[in-house]
Amino acid sequence: MYQKSDIEILVATMNQSNFDFLEAMFLFSDFSQFNILIVNQTDENKFLVSDNEKIKVFNVFEKGLSKSRNLALQNATKDLLIFTDDDIIFKQNFEANILDSFNTHTNFDGFRFQFLNRKGNLAKKYPTTFQSKLSQFEILNTSSVELVFKNNSLKRVAIKFDENFGLGTNFYMGEEAIFVSDVIKSGLKVGFVPEQILSHSQVTTGHKTAISKIYFAQSAVFYRIFGKMYLFWIALKLIFDLKQSKINFTEVVHLFKQAQKGKKAYVNATKL
Incomplete structure (x- = not known):
């Protein structure tokens, strides 16, 4: 049975020098109680340093969201990996929905969850029931902040984000859809859980x-x-x-x- 200590939250951020952004992300819980891996794209004058053994930080000078995701994947050590950004707010007890999903459906390698918009409504039109597999439309509609995967499963098939895509590249979108598509093509089992785990207040890149x-x-x-x-x-x-x-x-x-x-x-x- 997976426990809270088996979760690792992979955060992609930029130009951070303190942990105020984590306070904002964890309004309803204590972030110091979670395993967090932060990739901070920055420069030599703005480093983020952690003295908490649960919070690992990698300060890097390369740009590109997919590069950050891949560095996080490469260095993640816990069993369940949450992909997220620095501008979300986790719901209270969000980890309970994640743990319940993986402990109930033990043969799945990953899940797509729901998130809320800044008005507190579902951000997208989601299926209303549990889905044992994702349709092509659902794959294309996936956001990275909805995804949680088993670390060992991803390592077994050696899937990573395509660094030609994502913010910081000529093709600024779609890296999460490509990632999920590659994962499914590799034989991993990915389902959908109609539970919200966070809210995202900003308008998506595509809408801007x-x-x-x-x-x-x-x-x-x-x-x-x-x-x-x-x-x-x-x-x-x-x-x-x-x-x-x-x-x-x-x-x-x-x-x-x-x-x-x-x-x-x-x-x-x-x-x-």
Whole structure:
């Protein structure tokens, strides 16, 4: 049976020199009672130093969210790994939902959970019941802060985040969808649990970005996951965005061309 001491929280952050951000993340619990591994992307003048044996800190000078995630994975030592950022708030007793899920469904390697938005509502349209596997749409809709995995399972299949994707790269989104897709393709079992473990107050990167840049990056994500079928997913996205009035018909040709440019840019980048 997994216990609280088996959980390790992997935090990606930038330019931190004190632990005030942890106080904000753990409003409803004492962060010093958890195993926490922090990757702090910073410079020589702004180091974060821990004197608590439960809190490990890696100050690094490289940029890129996926690089931070991978460094955390490489150095994680506990059994259950929570991926998270520095701008979330864990719910009270969040760990109970995680432990119950892994102790009840012992044959699963990881789970996707729910999170709340700044208004206290579900951040997305989630399934309402436990899911033994994720659909392609659910994989594409995954956020890293929803994910918890068994450390040994990830090490066994040697899966890591694709460093071509994520904040700090030309393809600033989709790294979590690619990660989950790779994990499932490797044979690991990933389910969905309809329980909230945290709230996230900020608007997601995709909602703050010009639509043309979204199609540029999203196309690369689709190609990375689906290969030649990426055009089908681009077409599906165009149809969905039209129905949701996120775009209009006059933009379709331009956005399709942007999608093709994104795919081409990713192919060229991987040849280097």
